Amino acid sequence: MTAHPRAGLATLLLVAAVSAGVARAESDATIEGIEKYREALRDGNPAELFEAQGEELWKKPAGPKSVSLETCDLGMGPGVVAGAYAHLPRYFADTDKVQDAESRILTCMATLQGVDVKKYVDARWTSPEKDELVALATYVSGQSKGVKVAASATHPKERAMFDLGKRMFYFQGGPHDFSCATCHGQEGARIRLQDLPNIPTQKGAAAGWTSWPAYRVSSGQMWSMQWRLADCFRQQRFPEPIYGSDVTVALSMFMAATANGATMDTPGIKR
Numbered sequence: 659m660t661a662h663p664r665a666g667l668a669t670l671l672l673v674a675a676v677s678a679g680v681a682r683a684e685s686d687a688t689i690e691g692i693e694k695y696r697e698a699l700r701d702g703n704p705a706e707l708f709e710a711q712g713e714e715l716w717k718k719p720a721g722p723k724s725v726s727l728e729t730c731d732l733g734m735g736p737g738v739v740a741g742a743y744a745h746l747p748r749y750f751a752d753t754d755k756v757q758d759a760e761s762r763i764l765t766c767m768a769t770l771q772g773v774d775v776k777k778y779v780d781a782r783w784t785s786p787e788k789d790e791l792v793a794l795a796t797y798v799s800g801q802s803k804g805v806k807v808a809a810s811a812t813h814p815k816e817r818a819m820f821d822l823g824k825r826m827f828y829f830q831g832g833p834h835d836f837s838c839a840t841c842h843g844q845e846g847a848r849i850r851l852q853d854l855p856n857i858p859t860q861k862g863a864a865a866g867w868t869s870w871p872a873y874r875v876s877s878g879q880m881w882s883m884q885w886r887l888a889d890c891f892r893q894q895r896f897p898e899p900i901y902g903s904d905v906t907v908a909l910s911m912f913m914a915a916t917a918n919g920a921t922m923d924t925p926g927i928k929r
């Protein structure tokens with residue numbers, strides 16, 4: 659776990675070299691991807707469709723209690739969605755937990771609608787359940803577009819989550835001894851045409867935090883921050899984290915509080 663940091667870097671460079679090898683095969687697909695990206699930008703961000711779908715889900719009575727999510731408390735009082743995402747993650751007294759938007763939405767589904775959320779937590783990405791959660795998160799985040807990030811990290815549990823997130827960010831492990839910092843801890847790093855933000859800086863955290871959920875043109879999918887993180891755990895060769903679990907919220911707390919003062923630009927659009 660605590661191997662020489664160079665070892666991790668060497669492996670990374672090796673990975674980069676290997677991907678350069680397959681770059682030619684990929685280049686057609688990449689050019690096509692970039693074309694699609696431009697097209698998408700011209701026609702507007704497809705994320706808007708997911709936002710609209712999320713809004714419909716938010717307002718539609720559902721679950722065993724046949725109630726909508728409209729009275730959900732996202733931290734700014736029951737029913738207040740505008741600006742809420744920009745203040746998350748935060749501590750919630752009713753659950754005695756620090757929650758991000760997605761874990762909070764699960765709480766509201768369980769308490770207001772009587773939904774058995776385990777099914778939603780366990781469902782694979784690209785399942786109808788996860789599609790719903792991603793759409794809901796997209797709607798909620800869209801209601802914070804243009805709002806300044808203000809994750810407080812003042813409550814003791816918020817501070818503890820920030821510290822946990824920071825530790826997790828630098829925690830090296832897995833077959834390549836990677837940490838998040840291996841790929842996201844330096845200026846100007848790139849993998850496959852993708853700029854990798856230097857997350858421990860305010861600018862880098864802002865780049866990563868304020869643009870998710872985002873529509874990914876390369877896969878034609880809408881990804882929430884939980885999905886983004888799950889995929890980076892995969893890239894790190896770590897086991898996939900449980901949806902909405904403390905470790906994912908802690909990483910988000912670390913990123914959000916580091917990004918404080920930046921402006922939310924959600925939903926985003928990515929390569």
Ligand code: HEC
Nearest residue numbers: 836837838840841849852855865866867890891893894909
């Ligand atoms: C092996 C390299 C690697 C590791 C390790 C890694 N990531 Fe990533 N990460 C990437 C790549 C590549 C992308 C861009 C992916 C894409 O667009 O397809 C990315 C994207 C991101 C983004 C979005 C950035 C943006 O500008 O939108 C965030 C946030 C992020 N990662 C967080 C993390 C966190 C937190 C960890 C640790 C749990 C982590 N990553 C570990 C490679 C990595």
